[in-house]
Amino acid sequence: MRHVITGVLEGSVAQRRGLRVGDVLLKINGEDVIDEIDYQALSAQPSVVLTFERNGATKAVTLHKGDWEPIGLRFGDSMVLRPRTCRNNCVFCFIDQMPPRLRSSLYVKDDDWRFSLMMGNYITLTNIDDAEFARILRRQASPLYISVHATDPALRSRMMNNRFAGDILPRLRRLKDAGIRFHCQIVCCPGINDGDVLMQTLHDLYALAPAALSVAIVPVGLTKFRDALPKLTPFDALSAKALLSRLLPFQAHCRETLGSSFAFASDEFYSLSGEELPAADWYEGYPQIENGVGMLRQFEEQMREAAGDDEEAPPETPRTYVIATGISAAPYIKRFCDTYAPPDSTVHVETILNRFFGETVTVTGLLTAGDVLAQLSPALLEQADQLLISANMLRHERDLFLDDIPFEEFQHRLPLPVRVVDDGYDFYNALRDR
Numbered sequence: 516m517r518h519v520i521t522g523v524l525e526g527s528v529a530q531r532r533g534l535r536v537g538d539v540l541l542k543i544n545g546e547d548v549i550d551e552i553d554y555q556a557l558s559a560q561p562s563v564v565l566t567f568e569r570n571g572a573t574k575a576v577t578l579h580k581g582d583w584e585p586i587g588l589r590f591g592d593s594m595v596l597r598p599r600t601c602r603n604n605c606v607f608c609f610i611d612q613m614p615p616r617l618r619s620s621l622y623v624k625d626d627d628w629r630f631s632l633m634m635g636n637y638i639t640l641t642n643i644d645d646a647e648f649a650r651i652l653r654r655q656a657s658p659l660y661i662s663v664h665a666t667d668p669a670l671r672s673r674m675m676n677n678r679f680a681g682d683i684l685p686r687l688r689r690l691k692d693a694g695i696r697f698h699c700q701i702v703c704c705p706g707i708n709d710g711d712v713l714m715q716t717l718h719d720l721y722a723l724a725p726a727a728l729s730v731a732i733v734p735v736g737l738t739k740f741r742d743a744l745p746k747l748t749p750f751d752a753l754s755a756k757a758l759l760s761r762l763l764p765f766q767a768h769c770r771e772t773l774g775s776s777f778a779f780a781s782d783e784f785y786s787l788s789g790e791e792l793p794a795a796d797w798y799e800g801y802p803q804i805e806n807g808v809g810m811l812r813q814f815e816e817q818m819r820e821a822a823g824d825d826e827e828a829p830p831e832t833p834r835t836y837v838i839a840t841g842i843s844a845a846p847y848i849k850r851f852c853d854t855y856a857p858p859d860s861t862v863h864v865e866t867i868l869n870r871f872f873g874e875t876v877t878v879t880g881l882l883t884a885g886d887v888l889a890q891l892s893p894a895l896l897e898q899a900d901q902l903l904i905s906a907n908m909l910r911h912e913r914d915l916f917l918d919d920i921p922f923e924e925f926q927h928r929l930p931l932p933v934r935v936v937d938d939g940y941d942f943y944n945a946l947r948d949r
Contacts, residue, residue: 518593527587528580542566551594556654558586601626604676606745612738637662641680657695665708666719691726699730705748731803733781739873755787781807786843811847817939818855829857835899838864839887841879856946880907884920902933
């Protein structure tokens with residue numbers, strides 16, 4: 516790969532050694548530089564040999580610097596990481612269940628180990644050829660986040676509709692042998708990869724510890740847009756409770772032998788079954804928080820910490836709040852408000868049904884502006900001082916809901932101010948109008 520240098524940082528080792536804008540980077544330490552992953556890994560050493568081209572001539576220069584000190588070069592588009600798309604056709608894929616005519620970014624299926632390394636995105640390892648897998652090993656890309664779903668080769672291939680998906684265990688063993696660590700994910704589908712199949716998958720992953728760091732078990736999410744897709748069954752209270760019970764002896768064994776529970780069920784299983792959430796220390800620092808594992812417990816712990824540090828008096832004027840939340844979180848939010856809201860405040864926790872995706876989708880992060888606007892009572896909003904919503908309902912920039920309604924429009928259509936809440940600390944302060 517050739518990478519044109521577009522900038523040289525003032526005072527950097529690259530500038531001191533005479534690198535210029537317009538030079539073309541060819542290799543570092545004799546290795547090809549495919550993308551930013553290679554550039555960062557190869558340039559981290561205290562002694563770096565750059566091979567570059569200037570005016571058609573190939574040159575080499577040795578840079579001596581501190582460990583991880585940046586070389587000081589900037590590049591154009593050639594170094595930019597563009598997400599690689601997934602070629603699987605998983606029976607449970609949520610993107611295949613999206614309604615039509617939304618913004619194009621919502622339909623992107625990424626399966627890119629580089630974003631797994633940098634951002635914690637889950638990958639299947641099925642969209643990586645042998646050369647790229649060798650690069651993972653060579654670059655010591657750790658930790659990775661890997662969607663396993665099942666270790667049985669034939670079942671995994673069927674679930675992903677990919678005849679090459681069955682080699683997951685050999686590839687995980689190669690990662691372990693190379694000293695690479697990884698977190699795992701199982702999207703659990705009743706009647707397919709639960710029960711004995713789930714336990715076999717967990718035991719297979721347990722055998723890969725300590726390279727295998729943790730496993731998140733999340734229930735399959737099913738929308739109403741599945742007419743042309745395989746028939747799947749959602750979890751209910753009984754099956755969720757059975758799964759949690761089945762995990763207990765395995766988790767106890769893992770704590771005895773690994774010092775970790777290792778396998779963690781997502782919050783949805785506790786919400787569905789009515790079981791109590793585990794204590795904060797059960798989640799061991801919340802390594803699977805992005806999978807909804809421990810999110811509610813962490814939220815409550817943040818509120819508790821905020822209350823413990825609070826030395827300010829509550830507002831003198833009683834306030835009335837409306838909180839829009841999903842089915843799964845609603846009972847917990849009500850309990851948090853009963854415990855931590857100021858005594859003189861009035862809090863209405865309103866459960867919003869997900870009619871956009873279908874009422875089997877119960878998480879707050881998949882609620883849309885349209886459903887919130889349609890289901891909140893105008894009379895209730897007229898008498899309230901503020902509406903609180905979760906930041907998870909908006910994209911990262913906080914400007915757009917899933918149904919493409921801009922936040923500004925959402926606010927304009929309501930008779931009261933809207934506050935977007937980030938976490939338990941923010942929620943505690945929001946209930947005090949701070």
